[in-house]
Amino acid sequence: MSAPSVVIVGAGFAGLNAAKLLGRKGRDLDITVVDRRNYHLFQPLLYQVAMAALSPAEIAYPIRSLLSEYPNIRVLLGDVKDISLSEKQIKGDFGSLRFDYLLVATGSAHSYFGHDEWEEYAPGLKSLEQATEIRRRVLTAFELAERESDPEQQKAQLTFVIIGGGPTGVELAGALGEISRYTLEKDFRHIDPRRTRVVLIEAGKRVLATFHPACSARALRDLERLGVNVWTGTRVSRVTAEGVGMGEEFLRARTVIWAAGVQPSPLNRFLSSDLDKRGRVKAEKDLSLAGHPNVFVVGDQALFEQDGAALPGLAPVAMQQGREAARNIMRLARGEKTKAFRYHDKGTMATVGRSRAVVELGKIHFFGLLAWITWLFVHIYYLIGFRNRMFVLVQWIWSYATFGRGARLIVHKNWKMEK
Amino acid sequence: MSAPSVVIVGAGFAGLNAAKLLGRKGRDLDITVVDRRNYHLFQPLLYQVAMAALSPAEIAYPIRSLLSEYPNIRVLLGDVKDISLSEKQIKGDFGSLRFDYLLVATGSAHSYFGHDEWEEYAPGLKSLEQATEIRRRVLTAFELAERESDPEQQKAQLTFVIIGGGPTGVELAGALGEISRYTLEKDFRHIDPRRTRVVLIEAGKRVLATFHPACSARALRDLERLGVNVWTGTRVSRVTAEGVGMGEEFLRARTVIWAAGVQPSPLNRFLSSDLDKRGRVKAEKDLSLAGHPNVFVVGDQALFEQDGAALPGLAPVAMQQGREAARNIMRLARGEKTKAFRYHDKGTMATVGRSRAVVELGKIHFFGLLAWITWLFVHIYYLIGFRNRMFVLVQWIWSYATFGRGARLIVHKNWKMEK
Numbered sequence: 001m002s003a004p005s006v007v008i009v010g011a012g013f014a015g016l017n018a019a020k021l022l023g024r025k026g027r028d029l030d031i032t033v034v035d036r037r038n039y040h041l042f043q044p045l046l047y048q049v050a051m052a053a054l055s056p057a058e059i060a061y062p063i064r065s066l067l068s069e070y071p072n073i074r075v076l077l078g079d080v081k082d083i084s085l086s087e088k089q090i091k092g093d094f095g096s097l098r099f100d101y102l103l104v105a106t107g108s109a110h111s112y113f114g115h116d117e118w119e120e121y122a123p124g125l126k127s128l129e130q131a132t133e134i135r136r137r138v139l140t141a142f143e144l145a146e147r148e149s150d151p152e153q154q155k156a157q158l159t160f161v162i163i164g165g166g167p168t169g170v171e172l173a174g175a176l177g178e179i180s181r182y183t184l185e186k187d188f189r190h191i192d193p194r195r196t197r198v199v200l201i202e203a204g205k206r207v208l209a210t211f212h213p214a215c216s217a218r219a220l221r222d223l224e225r226l227g228v229n230v231w232t233g234t235r236v237s238r239v240t241a242e243g244v245g246m247g248e249e250f251l252r253a254r255t256v257i258w259a260a261g262v263q264p265s266p267l268n269r270f271l272s273s274d275l276d277k278r279g280r281v282k283a284e285k286d287l288s289l290a291g292h293p294n295v296f297v298v299g300d301q302a303l304f305e306q307d308g309a310a311l312p313g314l315a316p317v318a319m320q321q322g323r324e325a326a327r328n329i330m331r332l333a334r335g336e337k338t339k340a341f342r343y344h345d346k347g348t349m350a351t352v353g354r355s356r357a358v359v360e361l362g363k364i365h366f367f368g369l370l371a372w373i374t375w376l377f378v379h380i381y382y383l384i385g386f387r388n389r390m391f392v393l394v395q396w397i398w399s400y401a402t403f404g405r406g407a408r409l410i411v412h413k414n415w416k417m418e419k
Numbered sequence: 420m421s422a423p424s425v426v427i428v429g430a431g432f433a434g435l436n437a438a439k440l441l442g443r444k445g446r447d448l449d450i451t452v453v454d455r456r457n458y459h460l461f462q463p464l465l466y467q468v469a470m471a472a473l474s475p476a477e478i479a480y481p482i483r484s485l486l487s488e489y490p491n492i493r494v495l496l497g498d499v500k501d502i503s504l505s506e507k508q509i510k511g512d513f514g515s516l517r518f519d520y521l522l523v524a525t526g527s528a529h530s531y532f533g534h535d536e537w538e539e540y541a542p543g544l545k546s547l548e549q550a551t552e553i554r555r556r557v558l559t560a561f562e563l564a565e566r567e568s569d570p571e572q573q574k575a576q577l578t579f580v581i582i583g584g585g586p587t588g589v590e591l592a593g594a595l596g597e598i599s600r601y602t603l604e605k606d607f608r609h610i611d612p613r614r615t616r617v618v619l620i621e622a623g624k625r626v627l628a629t630f631h632p633a634c635s636a637r638a639l640r641d642l643e644r645l646g647v648n649v650w651t652g653t654r655v656s657r658v659t660a661e662g663v664g665m666g667e668e669f670l671r672a673r674t675v676i677w678a679a680g681v682q683p684s685p686l687n688r689f690l691s692s693d694l695d696k697r698g699r700v701k702a703e704k705d706l707s708l709a710g711h712p713n714v715f716v717v718g719d720q721a722l723f724e725q726d727g728a729a730l731p732g733l734a735p736v737a738m739q740q741g742r743e744a745a746r747n748i749m750r751l752a753r754g755e756k757t758k759a760f761r762y763h764d765k766g767t768m769a770t771v772g773r774s775r776a777v778v779e780l781g782k783i784h785f786f787g788l789l790a791w792i793t794w795l796f797v798h799i800y801y802l803i804g805f806r807n808r809m810f811v812l813v814q815w816i817w818s819y820a821t822f823g824r825g826a827r828l829i830v831h832k833n834w835k836m837e838k
Contacts, residue, residue, distance in 0.1 A: 038562060038829045055474040057826035064606040065827070074608045077562035077829075094566045109836045119835055129834035143457060143496035147513045187483040189493045387817055387825065394813070398806055406806065407476035408484070410457045410496075413832045415548035416538055417528045 003030040003072075004333050007090060007099035009080050009267070011035040011063045012043075013315045014105035014299035014322035016384075021326040023070025029333060031072055032097060034090070036079040038062055041128065042383050044315060045392070047168060049131035050257075051175035052139065052405045056128045058392050061385045080106075083270035085292050101294050101329045104267060105322060108300035108313060111263035118239040122161075122256040125168055132411055134257055138176070139410045141255045142184060145191045152252075158196045159253035161244050163236050164260030165202030165209070167350035170219055172257055173200040174353035177226030183405050198228045199251065201244070203235045203260070208350060208358065210312060211365070215358040218367045222352040236260075262313060264301035271295070276303050280310075286338035287325045294332065296325040304341070311343050315382075320344065349375045354400070422449040422491075423752050426509060426518035428499050428686070430454040430482045431462075432734045433524035433718035433741030435803075440745040442489025448752060450491055451516060453509070455498040457481055460547065461802050463734060464811070466587060468550035469676075470594035471558065471824045475547045477811050480804045499525075502689035504711050520713050520748045523686060524741060527719035527732060530682035537658040541580075541675040544587055551830055553676055557595070558829045560674045561603060564610045571671075577615045578672035580663050582655055583679030584621030585628070586769040589638055591676055592619040593772035596645030602824050617647045618670065620663070622654045622679070627769060627777065629731060630784070634777040637786045641771040655679075681732060683720035690714070695722050699729075705757035706744045713751065715744040723760070730762050734801070739763065770794045773819070 006022060006029050008015045019033050039060040048054040067073045078094035089098045110124035123130050123137075138160065145157040160176050162169045180196030187193075200207065200223065206216040207223070207230060223230055238245030243252040268281045271289055275281055280303035282290065287304070289295040298304075298321035300313040311317045320343055328338040347361035349371065357371040376396070383389050395406050425441060425448050427434045438452050458479040467473040486492045497513035508517045529543035542549050542556075557579065564576040577599075581592045599615030606612075619626065619642065625635040626642070626649060642649055657664030662671040687700045690708055694700055699722035701709065706723070708714040717723075717740035719732040730736045739762055747757040766780035768790065776790040795815065802808050814825050 038558060038827070055476045055826075056830065057474045057828055060828050062606070062827045068606045075606075076566055077559075078566065095568075123834060124836070126836075127834065128828070129831055132830075133834040139457060140496075147495055147497065149514075187481070187487045187494075391810075391813070394810070404484075404806070407474075408457070408481045409476055409479050409547070411475065411551075412548055413834075415542060415546065415552040415832075417543070417545075 003028055004100040005098060006031045006101045006103070006329055007097055008033045008103045008105065009090065010104065010106040011040050012105060012107050012299060012318060014318035015103065016040050016063070016066065016322070017319045018103055018105070018322035018326040019067055019073060021323050022329065023067060023073045026326070026330050026333070027072055029072060029330070032074045032076055033063065033067065034076045034078045034080060034092070034094070034097070035063055036077070038064070038077050040066060040384060043126070044379060045383070046125055046131050047171045047175060049128065049407070050125055050134040050172065051179065052135050052408045053175070053399060054392060054395060055407045056132065058388055058395065059383070060128060061388060066384060080267060083267060085271070085295060101332065103296045103298065103325050103329065104271065104301070105299045105318070106265035106267050106301060108262040108264045110258055111261040112258070113261060115239070118258070121241055122163060122239045122258040124258040125172070135407070136410050136412070137255045139408060142188070142191070142193065143410070146188050147190070154191065156243065156252040157254045158191065159251065160196065160198045161251060161253045161256045162198070162200045163244070163256065163258050165200055165204065165207035165230070165232065166259060167208065169200055169202070169259035170207055170223065170350050170352060172259060173198055173223055173228045174226055174351065174356070177223065177228045178353045179405065181227060199253070200228055200230045201234050201236060201246070202230070202232045205232055207232065211348065211350070211358060211360055215360055215365050215367070219350065219352050219358050222356045226353050262300065268301055271297060285340040286328050287321055287341050288328070288338065293338070296328065298322055298325050306343055314348065316346060317343055349378065351375045422447055423519040424448070424517060425450045425520045425522070425748055426516055427452045427522045427524065428509065429523070429525040430459050431524060431526050431718060431737060433737035434522065435459050435482070435485065436738045436741035437522055437524070437745035438486055438492060440742050441748065442486060442492045445745070445749050445752070446491055448491060448749070451493045451495055452482065452486065453495045453497045453499060453511070453513070453516070454482055455496070457483070457496050459485060459803060462545070463798060464802070465544055465550050466590045466594060468547065468826070469544055469553040469591065470598065471554050471827045472594070472818060473811060473814060474826045475551065477807055477814065478802070479547060480807060485803060499686060502686060504690070504714060520751065522715045522717065522744050522748065523690065523720070524718045524737070525684035525686050525720060527681040527683045529677055530680040531677065532680060534658070537677065540660055541582060541658045541677040543677040544591070554826070555829050555831070556674045558827060561607070561610070561612065562829070565607050566609070573610065575662065575671040576673045577610065578670065578674070579615065579617045580670060580672045580675045581617070581619045582663070582675065582677050584619055584623070584626035584649070584651065585678060588619055588621070588678035589626055589642065589769050589771055591678060592617055592642055592647045593645055593770065593775070596642065596647045597772045598824065600646060618672070619647055619649045620653050620655060620665070621649070621651045624651055626651065630767065630769070630777060630779055634779055634784050634786070638769065638771050638777050641775045645772050681719065687720055690716060704759040705747050706740055706760050707747070707757065712757070715747065717741055717744050725762055733767065735765060736762055768794045768797065
């Protein structure tokens, strides 16, 4: 009898952690990891690529290399287009693949709340391509402002709007505030980069709404110190090439970034017809799919309720769920019963520019330099791969010492010769 | 009276060196540097980006930062579309700009010898965009081969063709030989990366034709040791999505790279109606344009004859010409006579993979490890900017120790959400 086959779709935090555990402890299993990218992306630092502080390769690592030490794992570059639970197979551009056990961990994309046409003018920040696109737009805005003679145009070029006041929005706004205040200061002749306007728009009452109110208040103060205008309780009704509309008001801005709202992977429609209003599929207590004990769904695309509330779409949740799902697959393969998953909250944090962050550990929360150092070490620690850790650390030390940014390149999409 | 204005078009090796000299010594001049990129690119290491060894930001540096210390220099991101010598102005997407002195140093692009339709199937290697496109194609070829069941298809996916046996072609072929022999070995399950075929096609009699025949012979042997097939005296007559045709013969290959032939910048047509058969514009002894003593043309786009032969399109030629043109501009501004330019050949070199290179210094030439170490230090030394130097050195030490490649990312052109 051949080894039971495990297919893991998605090598994000959940899929990668599941694969590593199965690689180490599930030697009697035949494991395939399918991802449409050839690399694992360390999403928490993606905003630093968008803000020209890090290079893509510093936060991305080939999945093959991460898993090459496990002879029972095979890695497949592939785009999964269909999942058939009854036939126990997945299909995609790679052909089809049978599974005995399936782990689906394909994460989430942005949601424009029914306004997908806004994407053109307000890219989100989920992929490396989006990060370099945002970097291109931000750096180009400064270049165009430098050569602009019309003051109205220049004002629009120097106005940056971030929609969404969660951790990503706050981190982007803080970094933009810093770039305009410090990094670009001496490089421009005709514009004063300090005339830059950074506006962070949040529909809710406060930024970092999932944090303690004291953290929100401190983040707000740190942002304002960097010159960021924070508009809470403000709902965006229109995004165009010219800027952002909020009811009657219209803010002219050349650069708009979307950091509000996510939607789960569209693969969910093959897993259940009963999705929640955000499109997530409900996971059972042991992370399996109702009626399909051999199929597990974890991470951003899953709805998992604990103590009466849905777990948030955070990296630690995905990592812990991925590992528990892997353990449950091994239990089933040994003929044992699965166990229920429980999330252990080790804390959340967000940084607001140089030397400033907010950290929440259970009932404790703290701010400022200590929080920033904590943030730094936690991110370095979790950043996959020894080499990347070292490079990012060196980059950060360099940037801290010089106020410089290491990756200020405007790279275009067209690779063909310009005529 | 206002300061005489100097416009430098292009911030490659020639333009950047001219600008730095004028920034330091031409304080009484009003200097504008125009480039369509926001960064200076260290072209000699571009092949390492294409081969996933370095990240774009490690060989590119913002022009603004490189010149920000000079208060007499202004940097403009702009695409020059027209040069009017009679009106003494340039025009482009930035508007128009008047000059008293003009330095044109916009380099060269690839030439497909009248077959521009080949570019789609055989990208050249002149820009960062092209380098990441080549990286994408090479890495994707291995991924597709891994999931391929048809042996004929797999063979085509594992066949890499480089057209052109100059330094770039030799360096690419050597790196590809190494990747397939060492780097990817343990990462794949279904293919043996050593079955990769790398073919270097050269129309002339030998590779590195501008070097001493002993260097060519040694490079050939080093390439063959890495498993590269070198086909000299072979002329390409067709490039398609399927591969490369050479008269009757057709070689199926999914990945083809163009490293043969360059053509000067199209701006030359505004400088003279009398271009040489390669499209270069003739520079006078003092690097000025005949009939226009205030206009200088240097680098790849200029034809400069010394001792009866045209100088080659190399970085050291461009750097020396840029500096001499800058000196001649300062002489004219002081009312002095210009001086003739003379190129001092400090040597040429090319690397053929790990620990192997060929170096030619005047009448001396040497190979192997010593040549490779020389190559390494010369490139580190000339790589602009302290930070990049340090990062590249660290990358190289890491790669040498681990046989790893730091930037194995397949990045796509489309940044929008995949549905």
